[in-house]
Amino acid sequence: MLNHIDPAELPRALQHMLDREQAREPATLPRRSFLKVVGAGGFALGTFPHLASAQTAPAAAGLKPTEQPLAFVQIAPDGWVTVTINRLEFGQGVQTGLPMILAEELDADWSKVRSQHGNADAAYLDPLYGIHLTGGSTAIKHSYTQYRELGARARAMLLSAAAARWNVDVSTLRTQAGTVIGPGGRKAGYGELAQAAMALPVPEKVVLKDPKDFRIIGKPTSRLDARAKSSGQQDFGIDVRRPGQLTALVAHPPVFGSKVKTLDDSAARAVKGVKAVLRVPLDRGAEGVVVIADGYWPAKQGRDALQLTWDDSAVEKVDSARQRVQYRELAKQSGPRAFDADMAPLANAPRTIEAEFVFPYLAHAPMEPLNCTVQLSEGRAELWVGTQFPGVDSAAAARVLGLKPEQVKMNVQMAGGGFGRRGLPSSDYVVEACEIAKAARAAGINAPVRMVWSREDDIKGGYYRPMHLHTARIGFDERGNVLAWDHVLVGQSIVSGTFFEGGMVKNGIDATAVEGMREPYGLPMRLTVHHPKVNVPVLWWRSVGSTHTAFVMETLLDDIARATKQDPVAYRMRLFGDKHPRHRAALQLAVDQSGYGKKQLPAGRAWGVAVHESFSSVVAYVVEASVKDGSPVLHRATAGVHCNLAVNPKSVETQVQGAAVMGLSMCLPGSAITLKDGVVEQSNFGDFTVARITDMPEINVHVVPSADPPTGIGEPGLPPLAPAFANAIAQLTGKPMRELPFKLA
Incomplete structure (x- = not known):
């Protein structure tokens, strides 16, 4: 990710090694849903x-x-x-x-x-x-x-x-x-x-x-x-270098919204290369301490040397275990409804299923952590940042800096991933960088300042895919015809309080939370929704609401198919009828290319199937999975994709493969953000799981031919992967998966 690393960025010991070994030349080192807007x-x-x-x-x-x-x-x-x-x-x-x-x-x-x-x-x-x-x-x-x-x-x-x-x-x-x-x-x-x-x-x-x-x-x-990317020559936002540039790291409060109680910065100021230690306002009313230095390493050493205590007396201290209990109780209460079908048939339904699903908070964890470089001059500001919202972020910068919008120049940089985290209505990290630049200038520092978040800052500092709890009571007959489906969804709204609220929150329901429910099956569903206020910042995460709604819908449909002894593909095809040709085409393509129903799987393996539409595209997976030493293993995934015209089939393939990897990550042990007494317990890839090369299945992507105008492809490949995997595991164990990440014990 870093193309030309300034020696000042490195620990002193490495700087000395480079000085000895490369004395003749400068040291260089070689180097990864948002929202569905309505209204x-x-x-x-x-x-x-x-x-x-x-x-x-x-x-x-x-x-x-x-x-x-x-x-x-x-x-x-x-x-x-x-x-x-x-x-x-x-x-x-x-x-x-x-x-x-x-x-x-x-x-x-x-x-x-x-x-x-x-x-x-x-x-x-x-x-x-x-x-x-x-x-x-x-x-x-x-x-x-x-x-x-x-x-x-x-x-x-x-x-x-x-x-x-x-x-x-x-x-x-x-x-x-x-x-x-x-x-x-x-x-x-x-x-x-x-x-x-x-x-x-x-x-x-x-x-x-x-x-x-x-x-x-x-x-x-x-x-x-x-x-450029494969050879390490590509520059990203984190690689910006301006003449005289300084680097800033912020000590963020461990509990969201807390403020500084006491500060002893004497040891930090004594670190060689540290230029200033300043208190700065942060996102959501919090306060932090920034260390500004002539490189990343001295800034980090200075931050590590701070003696800080925090005042968290005025903010909620979220605890994941308690939160699950609270959500479960909330699910029993009445609330606004997205769908309101008649539930009377539930009482006399020949067959029923009752289920509870839990989905944890998830960090975006892009390979390039958040960063923003700000240069102030008289009456002007210039920013370098990989942003999904350059206009919104420019306006936020102007507001913080007391400038007119036309006095802010935005230089959009290549970004190493984001998955929604670089597109925030509050512009949190851009505002933070501007607050730092403003405080530095007030302290007499007239240099460009590059604010960088560490990996730990990125994972512990929010924003997250919200935690969700679903409950379902389903009545159906011996042919699998759903007679009534009573469903409750509990989770924070990601757009309430933002400028998207007016177009995306109706009747108290965030449209992004319920996208993917019921459709395309047209089932008689009553969907009740609760959006509790919780002191955890939340945001869209690749494929947004479909990250949890697809899992609920596609695993429960498989439960019904198994209970009525129907093939899961044939059952879905019957539910599609003649109204959803794109779903039928995507699923049939995945079936045909995978060999489903035709080839014999090795002993201990099972098929899993799921299909879901998001962002106007349909993706179906047919997967092969097993359980080894008590852990689920995904061996092969075949995708059938209907995104209309594929402008670049190579990009469609890589986007679906990448989305599948994120979908797989959701299933693996440790893929969860949890809180204890208000503090996020995870801090890096050592305790927040993402799929490694050893977890990777064979992924084959096939696109349904079409000449119609293209639809979205960056996110639709994610939602159906986890339920397809879960359905295969349920076939093997007889136990349906009700929680992500998977828990087999």
Whole structure:
């Protein structure tokens, strides 16, 4: 993750070793759902005028900033095309997918295409939601038509420039791989025409290619950032280096919302390289102590030397064991309902199931911990950060620093993962970095300050996927027909109190908490929802509500299939009927490619099946699993994916594989964030489990062919993995899985 590490970042002993061994040259060392927005009208730019600075490129009459090719396409004299992306690249492949779409309609030479991040300019708003946003698997889904039209407009301008140069009718010209070709074999490269072309009027209406003529879209394509990342040359936000830059580490309170009670910083100030020790306000009314030094290591040593006590008398001290009991009691109470079918048939149902499910808090744990670099000058601020919300974060920075939005420059950096953690309505870590920079300046420090969270800070410091408890009472007949399904969901709301609340909380129910319940099966369900207030910060986590709702729905359906002695695939197909062809296609593809029902599994193995739609895409898994020495083992997973048109099949494959790994991680012992007396008990990968190479199954991904506009793919591969795995284990043990991570004993 770190490309060129400053020796000041290292422990003193390593610095001395490097000094001895590399005295002739500088020391360098080589180096990974959000939200489903509804009611998008509430997020229009008109509602949040501070989210974007003025459009810098010349505007074409009748076109929005998001439709102006000059903000997205730069063609150099040598023909290289640079495409600006309106999303954060943090591993999902958007830095390749969006340029592929634009380059297709531009008719560019793909071997001469590169990409760069946009910023908080109005051009880079999500064209549907009107907010700067990377999340909800929306990048390709929302910008597919936008980037096609951008490429087509730029191509039309290049054709017009060539027609003017050669004094011919534009209809006599065509383009091919970065070249305009005219009558008599005349040719001009895009680089020769670009300057004149970009000065021409931008056409409002353009004709897009027929998909049958695509030569880039739909072809498996290696990522533009693959070489830099695989060779350790890629810079991330954590790698930002500004002249004179200092590094800041914060001592956060162990209980959320606490304040400093006593502080002795004498030992910290005595550490060589420490420049300042300051008290700073933190997220959610808390207070912390920042140590600012000339590198990460002295800042860490200084923080370790602080003598601190905390005042947590005014905040709740959450305890996971007590919380489970409290949620269980809350589930017995009446509350608002998302669905309200008649439950009378429960009383006389021939067969019934009662179940309780528990899902723990989960940390996002991206490979690159949170960071943000802030440089202040007179009346201006410049930020370098890998952010999912550049406009929101720019506005938050301006507010904290007492500046106007146009006085804040946002430099969006490549990020090493995020899974939702870098897109927070409160901008917690960006606000923290700005508070530090402001305090440092007040203390006479006029240098750029890079705030870095350690891995421990990242895992212990929130925000988390909420803990959830579900209860279900289901009545069904001997054929598996559900007569009544009484369901209760208890868990914190992730959008209450944010600017998303107005569009996403209805009747007291957070839409992200219940997404994935009931559908596509259309069951007679009564769904009661409770959103308790708890002193644990929560946030969307890759695939959001579907992380728990898919598990509940797909394992309970398997329970019904087993109880009525039906094949789980056939049972689901019957429930789909003729109304859900994409679900049927995805599941059938996974079945066909896995050999389910046709091949004999080795002794001790069982099949597991699950299918789920999230973010408008459907993913089905057929898995093979066993139990070895009392532990569940996933051997093979075959995915059937329906995401409509796959712009880059390679990215679809890698995204589903990565999502499956996160889904597997949820099942493994130790994959839980727990609290004792208000303190998070986990701190690093030693006690917060993520899947290792030794846990990895064979994962095969197959995509249902389609020419329809693409749907989301960053998150849909996660939800059905855990229930498919659980269903296989239940087949082997006869015991349904009711908790994540799995507990077999």
